[in-house]
Amino acid sequence: MSYVVEMLNIRKEFPGIVANDNITLSLKKGEIHALLGENGAGKSTLMGVLFGMYQPEKGMIKVDGKEVRISNPNVANRLGIGMVHQHFKLVDNFTVTENIILGSEPLKGIVLDIDSAANKIAELSKHYGLNVDPHAKIEDISVGMQQRVEIMKMLYREAEVLIFDEPTAVLTPVEIQELMKIMRNLIKEGKSIIIITHKLKEIKAVADRCTVIRRGKSVGTVNVAEASEASLAEMMVGRHVSFKVEKKESTPTDVVLKIDDLSVKNNRKVLGVKGISLEVRKGEILGVAGVDGNGQTELVEAITGLRKVESGKVYLNGEEITNIPIRHRIQKGIGHIPEDRQKRGLVLDYTLESNMVLEVYNKQPFSKYGLLNVPSIRKYAKNILQNFDVRSGEGAASIARTLSGGNQQKAIIGRELELDPDLLIAVQPTRGLDVGSIEYIHKRLIEHRDKGKAVLLISLELDEVLQLSDRIAIVNNGELVGEVKASETNENEVGLMMAGVGKERNV
Amino acid sequence: MWTIIEQIFPYAIVFTIPLLITALGGLFSERSGIVNIGLEGLMIFGAFAGSLTIYYLQGVWANQTLVLWTGLIMAMVAGVLFSLLHAFASINLSANQIISGTAINLIATALTVFLARNITGSGNIRITSGFSPTDIPVLSSIPIIGDLLFTKTYPTTWFILIVLVISGFVLYKTKFGLRLRSCGEYPQAAEAAGVNVRRVRYSGVLISGAFSGLGGALIIVTYAGEFTGSVSGLGFLALASLIFGQWRPLGILAATFFFGFASTIANVSQVIPELAIFPPILLKIFPYIVTLIALVVFSKSSQAPKAAGETFDSGKR
Amino acid sequence: MRNTIVSLIAIILGLIAGGILMLGIGSNPIEGYSYLFQGALKNIERIGNTLATATPLIFTGLSVAFAFRTGLFNIGASGQMLIGGLLASAVGLTYDFSRPVLLLLMVLAGILGGALWAFVPGLLKAKFNVHEVVSTIMMNWIAYWTVYYVVPGYFKGDFLETESRKLPEVATLRTPFLSEMFDGSYINLGLFLAVIATIIVAFIINKTTLGFELKAVGFNRHAAEYAGMRVNRNIILSMLISGALAGIGGVAMYTGNASSIQIGILPTQGYDGIAVALLGANTPIGVFFAAILFGILYSGTGFMNAMTEIPPELANTIIAIIIYFAATSILIERFLRKFWKSSSKDEEIVVPDVKKGES
Amino acid sequence: ACGGNDDQSANNGGNEAEKADLRVGMVTDAGTIDDKSFNQGTWEGILKAEDELGVTTKYLKPAGTTEAEYLKEIGNLYDADYKFILAPGFKFETAVFQAQDKYEDAKFVIIDGYPHSGDFEPAVKDNTVSVFFAEHESGFLAGVATALEIKEGEAGFIGGMEIPAVQKFNWGFQQGLTYANENLDTNVSIKAENVIYQGSFDNAAAGGQIAAQMYDRGVKVIFTAAGGVGVGAINEAKTRAKGGEEVWIVGVDVDQYADGIYEGEKSIILTSAMKKLDQVAFDVIKQELDGEFPGGETLTFDAKNDGIGLPEENPNLSEETVNAVSDVYEKIKSEEISVSGEQGDLLK
Ligand SMILES: Nc1ncnc2c1ncn2[C@@H]1O[C@H](COP(=O)(O)OP(=O)(O)OP(=O)(O)O)[C@@H](O)[C@H]1O
Ligand SMILES: Nc1ncnc2c1ncn2[C@@H]1O[C@H](COP(=O)(O)OP(=O)(O)OP(=O)(O)O)[C@@H](O)[C@H]1O
Ligand SMILES: [Mg+2]
């Protein structure tokens, strides 16, 4: 049996935590190997070790049967290992070509040979069906395209082993389909792939084998064909996980959020939201479905006050809030799980406990007369962290930055739900979460609804929108395409509407 | 008025050049991701090394021009050596770049005077003669620009302008430039692409050392003629020009020239009756106020290298 | 705790490096240092002068540190000192109130002047995202020229164009009780103000919601905005406080240590403040002691120079080297960590802010 | 007196004088010991005393320019047993006022100023002498020499900051030009716009630029009393002279001839308006050693006691000029000519 990569008995510690404890993973040539585990289980860390970003305390890595010491990503590159990181490593104001050639630049004399590189990229792009524009700037292209740029980077360097860390978390369903196709193409060309994902469906769809880790330890490796989604989930979490969201029929009452003919400009200074009107009632979840970049961000930012409204009005519980300060909106009962947890959701250099009171530090009992009350803050934070099973090295005193992506997300959700807002705006609430956590979060969102609160759910994952929502509003190009009842629709219909078809089918 | 401008122009340019080259040095450093507020100190080291070299060689060598150029080279060497301190602290030790830069400034003012006194017996080092300005044959007789640009020019001016052009080329057209810029924008990306971030940042800082050292020495060989242990805040002004110039070579040229021109006007205003109608305080603060206004106007599109000032540590998420 | 040890080690390493320099020029470092410390602390008068020297540095150190903690780099403390000192002197030279009222007004004028001078960069940063490093440098020069023309224009001394009239006795921060207690030294009420300021700043940063907000804005203004904090207001506020601190530093300097304001000088204390803040790890208490250390070094050098052949510039070199070691404290930390590997793990993270787990 | 080498004379003075028991200290004013002005001039006199009289010397540089800092350094000298202390500059007035009481067994020499408590009421105690120079007379001589040498044309003046010593140089210079025009058949004028105080003693760039402007506007000779600003002006003049222009600088405080050398032996320093700080510093130290310390007195050094004047050697002055200036010098001594140290209706 020939393995391209073998990671044997890897151990990697971080302050206060053993991220990888005696983990073994072997990658066969030409296979797609999934790596599965809960948030914070140590997947990214393990791949970081393979890619030379971390040095393991113990263990051995073999590439093509030979023991190697991967002291930095350069070495990994030279060994034919490429990686697409959970957070893309692209320079925003560089072009696609510049990003791709960075580090292995073709030259004409002493001048960069951009043209020939661009040609080669266009060729590769065609060959693997990646469809990237070599001259576009990264900051101007969609997340999906950025990811394809990352893939292109590996291909450009002729990497043989490709690592994907949660590649689908940021993609639309269509983009995910495309990615799968691309991966299969890659395998056909003889490449080998390791993919980290929390989506069991995807594992079933593309992976050949799957290694499961839990809390830093190997649980085992299985052939995907012989495993079911349920069995994988159980291996990972250690208990049975239900995928079906259990919920009662909703009983919406008063209108909580009313949006009236709202128009909002986007970053490019043109209208990103064009005259949208919506209502969300107590006791219901309104899902907004749409392909990324069709006005969702602008819509949410307008409601939460992060962005100025061009025209139209926003009402909360019958009171106009179109132009009031953010803090007042929070006080009046808006909770917000933001799209970008690192940019908006957390002060990464603060402790977790500070982050847990980010919106309420100035309220009793966390402060009085402008003075912080640390014990009560800590108590409050510990409670949230416990409830939402946020795992970190040093508990409430951990620096937010040191948490795994999933745990950061859970912490934010916990914080927002703890505010018990009348209107909860949840943007991609389960992005990057493991199935166990997703189950839990979904349960909590429904609970929130059942308490008679309103939930506005924005997700790029059609599955999630379909399962959680009571009603679904579909947006395309900044406009409302239509609204449907979740119980009366299906993936196909919504998918079509997301593409801009079917305005007439309003509810 | 025109004659006044004609007369002032060459002096404004001479004053601009040391600022320009220093700011250009700062550009390389910041584009590689290292903020260098030690420019002032590096200029002082350059001025010191340059004048010391020239002071000793002027008695020994017949060829005065060669002496001056040797002085400039030694200034660059000194700048490089002392910028190593900054590079080591901020790159190898992930030190706070501001502290380390501040330390450079402090060390420079103290150490150079100490050394000057120990070596020459005086804290001030005077050179016998610097470069001489010349009118460039043919070109200086072109109307208008001949008077402005090709009259009373120093060879060093043209040299620095060539360096400016080369810098622009290196930054935007070469492999080194691409890597340098990537390290200043997103070093994690550069690292993942196999770029040796440390090495690139070292180059950036060392170039800033060489250029600022050169800038300091240019002051001596053009308009000052004497090392006194200070460059009167020009290093900080260069830093301001770098930001004002939006981290771009041509922007820096414009910003430094603006400072050069405005402060020359302010300096000579006392002698020029036509300018005496303005209260002197206005003329003196004019360059600074205009800079503030200009920054407001250009502020919408800040081009600061995103990672400048951040320590880079591969482990950081 | 960790920071303190690191700073102390930086100081010791700096002193050792200075000692090596002394050896290099053929002087005896032990003798040198002993005179240095004697010069600063030998008798009560010298202690008083050392404290007086440290006083403006405490203020500028706090000023820089406060701004730092909120993500801003204020290198305009010099200009803020000048304007603070100018306004305070103007009040002192113009009005004829009873001493307590006059002093209070002068301090308020200083606060106002410093805050005003920092307000502009703060506003430009908040509203137009203008880099505060440039704007504070510009403000420094504007302050320099303002003083340059305002002092001779309005507060000129009888015979001199280059400095203001001397403040009357009632309008200086020096008080007989302190001067006598410290044997005629220049120690003055500024030191009390500095102690109070240190406590207040420490309190604001660590214990108040205001500090919580300011730091949050400093670390991540997007998240702060998301959480409903008024980011622009906080940036401006932070600069105002930072400037006010430097402004009182100017009051202490020009109406305490001196009794007139001179033109043509940008006080070096503004830049030294950066060093003080950094050596003090940007914590108020740290700043306080770092400033005292600077006071000792600055005020002890004269005696060292007088008693030995060590030249004055060497003391400045030593200070610079200490700062450099403070900058490279990571090296020290790495070393310490190896050394203390077995000790508790919760001290491993070295982000000063969060380490205390205070907020 | 080009800075550098004189400093070392302490060490290599061949004929070691027998050790005198006096320890002489000096506190520098704003600026360094190498300022070619107050500090350096005074210090050179002290070094000469070390060389010839065998006193022990030391200078200290205060961290700033406030009274507190000056007093601190005076205290340091005192505690280190330097009890004969020279303080060059009017900025020491209030510090010396306090020191003379506080350190009664020490002696103080304050140059260009007198002790007072801040009220400008002179209070020279017995352990202090206050020394003034008649800068205006020195400036006058320079003015006469300048006018005689260039016969006709424009002159200019660049001062540093507007402090008394600098102002008096300026006023004297203007009177000298006028005197020559009226009595010695010259026609050298000075325009109001060409009399300026730059505002600092260290902005060499401004010095050069201002000098350039003046030269471009027809000024032939500039009298600089401006420290580092003057250095910039000298540099500009050298550059022009190398290019063949006829431009001159009149130096100040010390003989600046050497500073103006640009080619071989040619210098653009026409002459220098000197005040003999070194001589005076040396003299008071000598007086102290001889037991003749003029405590309590305010001494003025002027033409009469040769405390001011032009350099002995003036290679750029013609013999006639030198002779005519000597005549004028004598006339000042004999009070036939009186030079005013006040602005009166002079420029600035
Ligand atoms: N640089 C670091 N410093 C300290 N702790 C870290 C660091 N990186 C990771 N950890 C910790 O190591 C553990 C494993 O993190 P890792 O990122 O590998 O998880 P993951 O399996 O990728 O999780 P997710 O699915 O949420 O991305 C987490 O508890 C995390 O807090
Ligand atoms: N962005 C804003 N623009 C205008 N007025 C505001 C804004 N935010 C708050 N206010 C006013 O200020 C007052 C105090 O507001 P709020 O309670 O939200 O702030 P706070 O909690 O006191 O702020 P902090 O805790 O930051 O001091 C309110 O009465 C409100 O009218
Ligand atoms: Mg991960």
Ligand SMILES: [Mg+2]
């Ligand atoms: Mg409040």
